[in-house]
Amino acid sequence: MDMDEEHGPFRVSRRTVLEGTAAVAVLGSIAPDLAHAEAPPLPGARDPNLSVRIPVTLTVNGKDHALNLDPRTTLLDALREHIGLTGSKKGCDHGQCGACTVLVDGRRINSCLSLAAMHEGDQVKTIEGFAVPNAAGGHDLHPIQAAFVHHDGYQCGYCTSGQICSSAGMLAEAKSGAPSFVSADLTASPRLTDAEIRERMSGNICRCAAYPNIVAAIKDGGGVDPDGEISL
Template sequence: MSIPLTLTVNGTVRDLVLEDSRVTLLDLLRERLHLTGSKKGCDRGQCGACTVLVDGRRINACLALAVSLDGATVITIEGLAASGGESGDALHPVQAAFIAHDGFQCGFCTPGQIMSAVGLIAEGQAGTDPERVREGMSGNLCRCGAYAGISEAVLAAQGIALREDAA
């Protein structure tokens, strides 16, 4: 059975046909659309390496069936700079903050961490306390233990977002 599906992925409308209703958003992104920034870590929704934004909300792409998202807007790490109104050549403020604050080590979890941080800030849930950031990001695991840098990066990026909102 062929299942038509339309998604807007990183600003581009994609008309797709799925042959299997069990295809996850993560597999669709990685295998059909060749957007490999979202990682397949645990494939059970426990590590957060596959975090993307769907209609502005962060989700674990490994848990979402693609067919359930017909008509949705998906932002992956590859489209993050462009989604922020940038030309695509400039880093998103969260990406820049992760670099400035050493918010990564091996880098495997970094795309999911960044996407979760963008969602956390957009939801207004980051606060000003590193502990609150850690709680809000608790669904994203880092095997290297870069949590201090991640929290600092999120707080720094939130400060940028707050200043831009005030302007």
């Protein structure tokens, strides 16, 4: 039985054949041009047109550092990669763990979330600047550092530099009267109870879970009496 072109088993018409032939001819003519076209750059590939550097002078632990940085360089990367102060750790690099905490003009910040170029003229303090010079020409541990050692406020130690920097900033905030989310009275001077310290330090994660020791170290090193008053 004969099948015509309109009702055959595959329903192939003369028009379909002609259209397919034309498409093959067109694609065949442009394929060589596509093969030689320049491929788009891979994500993250270095673009020489973006290799811009700007002069930035950072004052870190009382010392000036003149740098030439990509304007996208974070303060954390400037400290670690350009100045060589590796005490500040890169943990999550998203401002969620607190391992990169440093003090800027006395206030604690996540250095992974802040651009280095923003801090020209600021006083930056890292964990390397906490030790106190002594009469013998050496250095003594800062009271908070000594308290972390005494109370074993660390295990692996990766978060410790951020914990100590954050502790110093937190104590200054509390001493100035700044309340926290758990402060019962927003107008009175806060008392650093365990709950207050835990809330105020909640941005610093210890994956080893040494939190009871960290709280004890902060209370000891910060001169917090049993009533939560800060004496230092």
